[in-house]
Amino acid sequence: MVASTPAKKLFSVTLRVWRQASPAQLGKFVDYPAHNVSPDMSFLELLDVVNDGLTVSNDEPIAFAHDCREGICGTCSCTINGKPHGPGKGVATCQVYMRSFQAGDVIVVEPFRATAFPIIKDLVVERSAFDKIQQAGGFISARTGAAPDANSILVSKAVADLAMDAAACIGCGACVAACKNASAMLFVAAKVSHLGLMPQGQPERDRRVLAMVQTMDEAGFGNCTNQYECSAVCPKTITHDFIARLNRDYVGALFRSKLQPVSASAGGGA
Amino acid sequence: MNILGSLFNSSIGKKILMALTGLVLVGFVTGHLLGNLQIFLPPQKINAYGHMLESLGIGLWLVRFFLLACVVVHVWVAIQLTRENSAARPMNYGVNHTNRASLASRVMARTGLVVLAFLIYHLLDFTFRVQHPEWSRHSFALADGTLVRDVHTMMVQGFSRPGVAFFYILAVGLLSYHLAHGVVSLVQTLGFKNERWTRGLECFARVYCWGYFLLNAAIPLAILGGWVKAHV
Numbered sequence: 001m002v003a004s005t006p007a008k009k010l011f012s013v014t015l016r017v018w019r020q021a022s023p024a025q026l027g028k029f030v031d032y033p034a035h036n037v038s039p040d041m042s043f044l045e046l047l048d049v050v051n052d053g054l055t056v057s058n059d060e061p062i063a064f065a066h067d068c069r070e071g072i073c074g075t076c077s078c079t080i081n082g083k084p085h086g087p088g089k090g091v092a093t094c095q096v097y098m099r100s101f102q103a104g105d106v107i108v109v110e111p112f113r114a115t116a117f118p119i120i121k122d123l124v125v126e127r128s129a130f131d132k133i134q135q136a137g138g139f140i141s142a143r144t145g146a147a148p149d150a151n152s153i154l155v156s157k158a159v160a161d162l163a164m165d166a167a168a169c170i171g172c173g174a175c176v177a178a179c180k181n182a183s184a185m186l187f188v189a190a191k192v193s194h195l196g197l198m199p200q201g202q203p204e205r206d207r208r209v210l211a212m213v214q215t216m217d218e219a220g221f222g223n224c225t226n227q228y229e230c231s232a233v234c235p236k237t238i239t240h241d242f243i244a245r246l247n248r249d250y251v252g253a254l255f256r257s258k259l260q261p262v263s264a265s266a267g268g269g270a
Numbered sequence: 271m272n273i274l275g276s277l278f279n280s281s282i283g284k285k286i287l288m289a290l291t292g293l294v295l296v297g298f299v300t301g302h303l304l305g306n307l308q309i310f311l312p313p314q315k316i317n318a319y320g321h322m323l324e325s326l327g328i329g330l331w332l333v334r335f336f337l338l339a340c341v342v343v344h345v346w347v348a349i350q351l352t353r354e355n356s357a358a359r360p361m362n363y364g365v366n367h368t369n370r371a372s373l374a375s376r377v378m379a380r381t382g383l384v385v386l387a388f389l390i391y392h393l394l395d396f397t398f399r400v401q402h403p404e405w406s407r408h409s410f411a412l413a414d415g416t417l418v419r420d421v422h423t424m425m426v427q428g429f430s431r432p433g434v435a436f437f438y439i440l441a442v443g444l445l446s447y448h449l450a451h452g453v454v455s456l457v458q459t460l461g462f463k464n465e466r467w468t469r470g471l472e473c474f475a476r477v478y479c480w481g482y483f484l485l486n487a488a489i490p491l492a493i494l495g496g497w498v499k500a501h502v
Contacts, residue, residue, distance in 0.1 A: 224459075248460075
């Protein structure tokens with residue numbers, strides 16, 4: 001016998017949403033009352049329901065970024081009550097459920113705010129600055145052709161686990177949004193460490209950290225002041241220890257890039 | 271670009287400069303405090319210590335210029351970083367939410383400015399003695415008969431002014447608060463911190479900062495309270 005699920009009590013909340021029609025226009029908060037909210041609804045489902053109502057009444061629906069809705073793609077990007085990805089630890093916005101709120105709450109929903117993440121519309125921001133950082137060094141060079149033998153390159157369990165912790169980054173940008181200085185150092189630290197810890201990432205290790213940090217600086221992100229707001233909101237709970245590792249890697253790479261001998265035929269090709 | 275240029279022009283480079291100059295200055299204020307605590311010993315101790323420092327001659331000036339350079343770099347880079355940080359977030363959130371950034375970490379610029387103002391006053395007052403030139407003329411005979419400058423009397427007379435003593439206590443209080451974030455932060459910036467020993471480091475920083483504040487504050491309080499008296 002299966003126990004019957006008791007009926008969940010529906011409740012009402014008010015969504016106070018940042019509306020901005022385009023990058024050039026001024027934005028403002030607009031209140032949207034939402035009734036018959038089930039505690040089992042996800043927060044994005046509530047936005048869907050509110051948008052259905054707006055569409056029916058011929059109003060412009062709220063633009064928000066979303067894709068997988070299971071916390072792995074890093075597309076959703078709302079700041080809910082001042083906290084990127086809203087209440088809860090280690091969750092993306094799509095994993096926030098209405099049971100996290102109380103009846104009568106005013107829920108303030110804003111886009112991620114950073115110069116490097118300009119607003120496109122309403123809650124949607126342009127995060128291609130992260131793509132540029134990735135393109136600058138977030139890769140390894142590998143042989144193509146037949147798949148290499150499994151375990152032909154040995155990686156200790158401890159190193160593999162640590163690299164995996166960093167590799168869990170989904171590039172959502174919550175670290176930037178939460179940082180008082182809109183710094184991207186947790187993101188860059190995760191990407192640099194994920195590859196830099198692995199043997200396959202060694203050939204480009206120094207070039208990677210220098211190029212990624214330079215691209216980060218050029219994109220207009222702020223600087224880390226070691227307040228660890230980033231790791232507090234990271235949906236993958238990536239630790240700010242990787243930022244310490246990034247700093248160490250950067251200084252080492254900087255000195256090596258300036259002081260190590262280079263071949264007389266450097267850049268000449270084979 | 272050379273290494274120094276890269277340090278001054280990159281985000282992490284500037285952070286490293288903040289941490290390194292901060293580390294030097296933490297070392298200095300610690301040594302300065304230990305030297306000053308000799309006020310609780312008989313007057314010949316601190317006067318002999320002052321004489322020893324002054325007799326370093328060129329060495330003393332080299333150290334002074336190095337410390338001054340550290341202060342200039344620390345302040346200059348702090349201004350750069352603060353400007354970049356506010357440009358990176360031109361518009362604040364409608365809801366201001368803090369997850370775990372400590373208050374000390376959020377008021378670094380303000381505590382730093384008060385400490386800088388105090389530093390300038392303190393140098394003019396005790397190092398260059400502009401208000402009381404007679405402090406340069408007081409002399410004290412050591413046990414071997416050497417006549418040296420009377421630092422003890424200068425400190426006792428200096429801190430007998432309640433306004434100055436209050437400003438001093440306020441400034442060392444804010445400096446301790448500045449260091450509460452700074453001491454832990456510099457270890458992270460230099461790349462050595464990780465969660466396995468963060469608790470120990472934070473514990474050390476708390477003890478250090480409280481100790482630094484209380485020992486510093488004890489000097490003017492002991493003079494105002496009459497426990498440390500002028501020897502003449």
